[in-house]
Amino acid sequence: MILRLATRSLRARSLTVAMTVLSIALSVGLFLGIEKVRTGARASFADTISGTDLIVGARSGSVQLLLYSVFRIGNATNNVTWQSYQDIAARPEVEWIVPISLGDSHRQFRVMGTTPAFFDRYKFRGDRDLTFAHGQGLDDLYDAVIGADVAQALGYQVGDPIVVSHGLASFTDHEDQPFRVAGIVAKTGTPVDRTVIVSLAAIEAIHVDWQGGAQVPGRTTAVSDIRQMDLTPAAITAAMIGVESRLEIFGLQRWINTYPEEPLLSVLPGVALQELWQIVGIAETALVAVSAMVVVTALLGMMAMIFSSLNERRREMAIWRAMGARPATVLGLLVLEAALMAATGAVLGFALLYAGLWIAQPIIDAAFGLWLPIEGPSGREFAVLAAVVAAAAIASLVPALRAYRLSLADGMMVRI
Numbered sequence: 269m270i271l272r273l274a275t276r277s278l279r280a281r282s283l284t285v286a287m288t289v290l291s292i293a294l295s296v297g298l299f300l301g302i303e304k305v306r307t308g309a310r311a312s313f314a315d316t317i318s319g320t321d322l323i324v325g326a327r328s329g330s331v332q333l334l335l336y337s338v339f340r341i342g343n344a345t346n347n348v349t350w351q352s353y354q355d356i357a358a359r360p361e362v363e364w365i366v367p368i369s370l371g372d373s374h375r376q377f378r379v380m381g382t383t384p385a386f387f388d389r390y391k392f393r394g395d396r397d398l399t400f401a402h403g404q405g406l407d408d409l410y411d412a413v414i415g416a417d418v419a420q421a422l423g424y425q426v427g428d429p430i431v432v433s434h435g436l437a438s439f440t441d442h443e444d445q446p447f448r449v450a451g452i453v454a455k456t457g458t459p460v461d462r463t464v465i466v467s468l469a470a471i472e473a474i475h476v477d478w479q480g481g482a483q484v485p486g487r488t489t490a491v492s493d494i495r496q497m498d499l500t501p502a503a504i505t506a507a508m509i510g511v512e513s514r515l516e517i518f519g520l521q522r523w524i525n526t527y528p529e530e531p532l533l534s535v536l537p538g539v540a541l542q543e544l545w546q547i548v549g550i551a552e553t554a555l556v557a558v559s560a561m562v563v564v565t566a567l568l569g570m571m572a573m574i575f576s577s578l579n580e581r582r583r584e585m586a587i588w589r590a591m592g593a594r595p596a597t598v599l600g601l602l603v604l605e606a607a608l609m610a611a612t613g614a615v616l617g618f619a620l621l622y623a624g625l626w627i628a629q630p631i632i633d634a635a636f637g638l639w640l641p642i643e644g645p646s647g648r649e650f651a652v653l654a655a656v657v658a659a660a661a662i663a664s665l666v667p668a669l670r671a672y673r674l675s676l677a678d679g680m681m682v683r684i
Contacts (some may be wrong), residue, residue, distance in 0.1 A: 292613025347503035381471035401452030610660030
């Protein structure tokens, strides 16, 4: 009986009710959407590098090592000698090892020297491999592979020349040894998108005539002669390691961290990523707080709508009271109306969220490399829907109590 009265009452005020339901739907959709983006960003962040068991560099901090080796942020405190790299590579626990050399740049993008094995061993988002949107890998000494963001920002295409600058904020270019864009990596949503990748030998080649961080005056070695040289590096910045068995990770890590020839540090990427997320993850708390305030604002709007409708419904309520409806019935009617509006808005917001995800998922993945999975409703999402309905019922108690106290005589009074 009271449910039928509530639905008919809402239908009679269809316009204002529809606006209220829409505001709740949009706020709920925004809240759940931000939650999806937050969890998706966290998963993408954790999957920046996958399949790598250890990262090795000079002894510093685990977060610092992760920042410069994976995210290309900051600089290493020291390099790792090539002899140490070879000693680590010779360990029986090591299945594969990929060296990384950093230090130069190209128009504010970091340049990374490595080996062709990097394109086979670097994985992200679980087990996804690097793929080429255009071109191919490093075949020639002066080939360069660029990330999707580099290509988009600078308008590069396969075959275009690239001149590497010495250091990160240097006005000195290696103009005598230009590179050629050999390939463009497809968008990954990882730091690879903002990296210019060249061979480890190429890093040595462009520094043949350099000593102590500066070019030796008057020395210019012909490119043909450089190609004939032994370009084995004296040192590298870091290395990525894959082990034969997961059971051997901690033993190898301990051996590297106590390596007697020079101070080294090896970290598990997943552990270091979690430490880094704890530092930068405060933004997700702010996002959740803002979206929660949007939901609260929508509920307050609903409460204001109920308040504003009380004066218009005074005679209606008085008639109900005159027909024998108890005050508790009037209170329950208003609470039920609010709960119905909130429930309809929450379900509609849920539908808007998944429709938006279905449309935007490939676009966001292609543009930002952020994967937002479309999965079945989780227990947390159902809890949010229930909380919205409960909060709406509680918020409606304030105007409902006021209606409860309206006297029959006051309701029947004709005001002039």
